[in-house]
Amino acid sequence: MGGCVSISSRSNCNSRSNGESVSSSCLWMDMIRQKRRRTFSDHVTTLQHLSSVPNRILANGRSHSSCIFTQQGRKGINQDAMIVWEGFFAEDVTFCGVFDGHGPHGHLVARKVRDTLPLKLSTFLNSSESKRNASSANCCRNVKFDVVDPAKNASAEEKVESMWSQAFLKSYKAMDKELRSHPNLDCFCSGSTAVTIVKQGSNLFMGYIGDSRAILGSKDNNDRMVAIQLTVDLKPDLPREAERIKRCKGRVFALQDEPEVQRVWLPFDDAPGLAMARAFGDFCLKEYGVISIPEFSHRILTDRDKFVVLASDGVWDVLSNEEVVEIVASAPTRSLAARIVVESAAREWKSKYPTSKMDDCAVVCLFLDGKMDSESDYEEQGFSSVLQSNHSCHAVESDDGQNVEPYLQRNFTVRSAEDSNHYNRVPIDMEDGQNTGNDEQDWSGLEGVTRVNSLVQLPRFSEEKPRP
Template identity: 65%
Template sequence: MANIGDSRAVLGSRDSGGGGGMVAVQLTVDLKPDVPSEAERIKKCRGRVFALQDEPEVPRVWLLFDDAPGLAMARAFGDFCLKDYGVISVPEFFHWSLTEKDQFVILASDGVWDVLSNQEAVDIVASSPSRSKAAKSLVEAAAREWKTKYPTSKIDDCAVVCLYLDGKMDHERDSTASMDNISLDEGSVADPNEAQEQEPALTRNFTVRTVAGSAHEKALSGAVDAVVAGAAHDQNWSGLDGVTRVNSLVQLPRFSEEKAIG
């Protein structure tokens, strides 16, 4: 899994304790300017990292001699004015070996994680009346939390994709939702009696492998220790157990200037 920016992937997995509950496992790192390794790179490149007084919880990246642009991410596509000041477009890669307990993956923008914890998001998706409404239910829950926690603030973008891992291809499809197609009414909830839309879908073929007790699992655990040790200041990092974090440069194609063909 490749990640750039501050969106996050969270896995919903069945509790190994036998209680039947769901456990949230954070699969990616939010690449924000306050991550120690990201802040160090930015400062070495003469960029500045600090938060404004009216939003002390949001560190941003600024130019050396100008209080602009205030980017809230340490890695991004297209922010050319900061490319010489430490903001890069190189993704970080994460690896997770699926087991039969892993049920679904939530991909969501930071507007969701600003107001909901990993476990809250997993519980909402797991309790959704249908898979096709899971993403919508999560976006609606995030919108309600924004109104409660930050009543004077504009709701940040909330986009969600729910990917299910059991291969079922009936009307219970993977779901996608965003603020563009979600009603923000307080009473807006998913209706379990609403007719499900039928759409053609591609067949997915994959193999779920159990890695418990294997040498591969031990190698993963050793790799994770280094990640968590470098980021113990943030409790969200505890969700990275079992994830391999690979820091490697991606060879991007270079385009030479050519004359336009008339």
Template identity: 55%
Template sequence: MGSCLSTQSSSKSLPTSTHIENTSYKTSTSPESRKQEHTLQQVHRIRERMFLNGSTKCASLFTQQGNKGTNQDAMIVWESFGLKSDAVFCGIFDGHGPSGHLVSKSVRDSLPLKISAQWQDNTKKNDVVRGIGPNTSDIVHTLKDSFLKAYKDMDEELKMYTNIDCFCSGTTAVTLVKQGKNLVIGNVGDSRAIMGTRAKDNSITAVQLTVDLKPNLPEEAKRIHRCKGRVFARPDELEVLRVWLPNNDFPGLAMSRALGDFCLKTFGLISVPEIFYRRLTEKDEFVVLATDGVWDVLSNDEVVDIVASVPEHSLAARALVESAVHAWRYKYPTSKVDDCAVVCLFFDSENLFSASATKPL
């Protein structure tokens, strides 16, 4: 269940994100530090951006610290994303390692800006080339390219940080952009996105939109072995495969892709996101993004049932986190409850009508 065996933070517990968040970093005059400060100034001026517990007109957000120390989870909803009134961005980030809480929050602040900038730039280039507005295929492929470039730039930026340890710390990142009926998702790590949709008998059913990118996947393990990294489980935790250095039983990362974690980047760990696309229909009702603190104790079907049963959309994320915490205490009474973070994005199903398919791009 733990992401990294080297991660137990010694920091004292911080208040939950219902309070004003302290995003300050170590004092530094380096160019990287000034860039981070500039990014913070940018994002805090965006009125449509939300990253604390609460709700917007289309989404519900909630995070709760577990019993392992500082809450290393982060989340965001950004409406009118990319200067497009019909677009929304959502993201969930689960940090790990001694500085995982700083890495996840830094990625939460910077990655959406990078995706937005790439998307706007790519859209302008395509419009100039084609001379007309984009069609669905243009939107999807432009977004895919924007995700790939932004994740690459984000990882390169983390590598340059001198005031946050990104060598032995990192984060997952599952992010989505919804524009109209188009839903594009980028994912690294073991956070997850699922959808609640109506079956033929009108019952709510779960559709998993992303793949948990862990070293138990054969292709992921092959890449790690090819790069001289090692994959094995500890004797006392045989169900969890982890990634280790070639000649050292460290760090024991329980995922095969992440942002940061540069100690493993030459040994098979990568930050390239898997990209998925879905064309929404009138049957699709909501998407849930959540960190593994939720998925370790609740099934996809349980999650969509909980979200669908909440009387008000604004309460959905909190209800799901509280259910996960209860499940932790019931299923693993001797274990420490993990941090949990949830974003629920609800759709207006009016005028959504096309055949639906979720597939990797």
């Protein structure tokens, strides 16, 4: 979806209200004016004091423009993590993310990524901004034409997309590198998905790996709410993903008792059976085609776009995109939207698949007009706010130190009868981060087809010959 870029005057970069469209060519100027360049010590200091950062919520609750909720499934410790960080770069910039861990230490990986990835994205964006400082300042300060050259305008938008694409690529790469070298966190057989978005004005930037998903609730020409899928479920059954894994000597096949769930296996052993093609961690498979390189996309929002929903696959296993949009749009209060989605998913698990263990569910609902319910309406629902400090989040984090492993046995395959939506994605090349062609643009993420466990078993690394 395209959009217009306006660079008519310097005042356009400054005189905008919250929620108003922002010029793409001036995006980095806002950040430069409001944030100095970070040093390594700044990064460390921020990491140590994350719990006191305002407008950053991690636990069930609400913010000025969003609500989040998670519920533990029946497999053990809740391995889902989520975040909404308002004022991420500037007053009108919001970062949202959902992270679904798997493996014995998946809950720790997911929370580590939740806490660290936004800081890495911030670091790389600031680095890009600093390099463009002079040219960008001239762009926003000196151009005072009422008529903008479309060719130059498009070029400016392309530069912005390239900057954000590179920032997502580098931050994801740095995150995975940090996990590999982490002294106290074993990520050899554990990992996490990630679906992350940054909203600034009318711009929505997205980076994601794994099978957590983001959708958009929007109104069509008949003023009816429709669901638009923003991300792809990056599973091994995608032809492009399967081809890469096989080139790297990894194997992709489904087990007999779950024929719809393609998994990634070591070349020399029938393990671990990872049900996704990209993830943080999972270093036992990183030499065999599983990567942490994100897909990236940029969307220009319009007045028809109402909200974005990010969720882990525990939700998408039992609810279609359309059902989630309908639930959010019809919620009695916006503050309860995420909670109602999770509760609806829990009921569907019990009703449709009573013999399967319900997966963890995590939901972030971001309302694009920046409006939420009044505090009195919110409290009437008995749902406490955690907007200010994040002291209430510590209770949720108390299980970090526990050595609790999730269940790893297999159950039944869950399949939805709903047809999948079409969506746009921009693949990033594994080497230089540039976009690579338009092949498979319409490939479906197989909405509703799931794994009951991300990992079938831990690697044995035996000397047995692989299954033919």
